[in-house]
Amino acid sequence: MDLERLSVTLRPRNHWEAIDLGVRFALSRARPLYAAWFALTLPVLAVLTLIFALWLGEISWVLLIMWWLKPVFDRLALHVVSHAVFGEIPSLRQSLRALPGLLRNSRLLAALTWERFSLTRSIRLPVDQLEGLRGKAGRQRKSLLGRRIGSAATWHTLAWLHLETILWTGLLGLVWLLIPEDLMPAGVTLWKLLTAQPLWFSCLLYLPLLACSLLLEPLYVAGGFMLYLKRRTDLEAWDVELQFRRLAQSHTARSGLASVCIAILLGLLLGVATPSPAEAADSASLRETQISQSGETIKQVMQDPAFGKEETERRLHWRSSDEPKNKDAFKLPDGLRGLFQGLESFFEWIGKAMAMLGRIGSWLLILAALGLLLYLASRFGWLRNSGDAKAPPAELAGFDIRPQSLPDDLASAAHALLAAGDARGALSLLFRGSLSRLAHREQVAFARGDTEGDCLDRTRQQASARAPYLARLLGCWQRLAYAHQVIPPAEIEALCQDWRKHFEEVSRG
């Protein structure tokens, strides 16, 4: 076994790949393989057909026997494939001459009887035929080889079984479909033919099956053989051995070459001097011309299609709306165009309505936010000062200062009271009116519990123009109310006149 003559690449591959490679290999060596194959099978088929079909009239026996004899034929196929893998394709005569030896030395009896139904027969065959191991050693070897690839070999067998059937029925179906109905005799149906099975029909029926089976079997054998090779490659590192052998070869070649080189170098050193200056200058100028021509060279290189070329690419894409619409290029029928325009305006209207609704909604939202802000402000007292200023207390220093409790013409009313001898009533009315006008008209911020003096202080701060009058009035009132002194009527009369001057004008203004 010479690994270097191997005609398939050795590399670690999975078991499916090995089967694929087997099929590929068998088809690449189809001519010698099928020549040997049909040289054996067709005569056997002819003899069987003569005996069973023509003499006994039972063609199904031919099928059965041909199927049963497959291991016999497989041995020849394996002989061709295994030699072809190692680069020596046997001629037809060599193969046929080797056949008797193959049948004698490869446990044919077992293969035709109890091992006929083995699903892993495709990987048992190489062990029996190529390794020639018998008995216990053979069994151990087969179990060792089958440990990793057994399931793959099983699927291989099952798949090939189905493949035969599929191709057979496919072929029949094709033929049946292509027969014109007119050519069929009246009353003949496929079902009738299948059940009655006249001899000519059986021949037509089973010949394609035989053909498929015979055509596919060498591929099956080759697949099994490659599976076997894969397992042995894994177990014995054939790929590593091949690498090592090549390394060793190149090493010896190199050492031979090295000695030759040393001899030549020695000769050169003795005979030839170093390059002259003229040669050096020549090489320099050559270099310069190369550099100056580099632009041209680059252009030439870039014209190679490997460095890019122009390509025209056409594809469909959505037109964006702002692209100018080419109305001439695409004309719709009028009815459709009307429909589309109607649809367009309808959708436009819907869009506008939605926009309007959105705008209203956003304004409402803004208003709601403002209202919420105001509510929060009033709730948490951010506006308390201005709110209090607008609401002066109803009663101040024991006087009712609500404007509606006062008479319309306050100065005249005070005058009338004075004339009737009620100086106390007149002064209190004047003071009450002053406070009321100050609080309501002049917005002086009196607090609820202010005394008369506090009121005077606040008036001095916030309405200083009225303060002297109020001080005078308050002095009179305090002398009359608390000190029980008699106030001259002329003084009260003057206060009445001044009140009118101070507060009536304001009210009018």
Place this chain on the structure above:
Amino acid sequence: MLDTLRHVTTPELIELQLRPAGLLPRSLAWTIDFLIRMALLLCLIPLTSGLGRAGGGLWLLAYFLLDWFYPVFFEVWRQGATPGKKALGLMVVNDNGTPVGWGASFSRNLLRVADMLPMAYGCGLVTMLCHQEFRRLGDIVAGTLVVYREKPVALPALEKTAAIAPTEPLDRATQRALLAFAERAASLTPARQEELASLLPQLSQGSYGPQGAARLLGLASHLIGRRT
């Protein structure tokens, strides 16, 4: 030298190896997918039978969708592998190694109609057998390929051996061969290891038998960076 690889060179001049998958794993993958689809359709029967004739229509729609778009869906959205292909370690790619898109997936699956003729994918089986890269008609038209998915390979653990520095620089082929030897050593018998080591006397440097194999392993340890 015959092999089943397809070599693809990228624009960056990197060579990729695709491993096209043949008839057997693809048939098995198809069978798994077929069973899944049948199971789904069977499960739909009780759901749709309650709806009367409308249910029948729905079931037929589901059948149509499953029949035509089941592979497309998985090929485009699930890294080129239907559940069956995933189980077998296969995937669909364009023949330059890129993932399949809608166009390629649609055409390769629409062409199933042609591959199915005359019965049970007869046409597809024959073209797969005869094609260099095991393509069926749909694959040829769509420019796609069913390849073996690269499995994440666990780094092979080299045996713990004392690293030996080489006495002269080793070229790349030698380094590769040494590493291959060291990776496979665990699955080889000692006798086979010695036999292999004896093929390279220039590396084992006069040590024979077990010492020769140990020396090669030591060199490999040095190559992967061990320095003890």
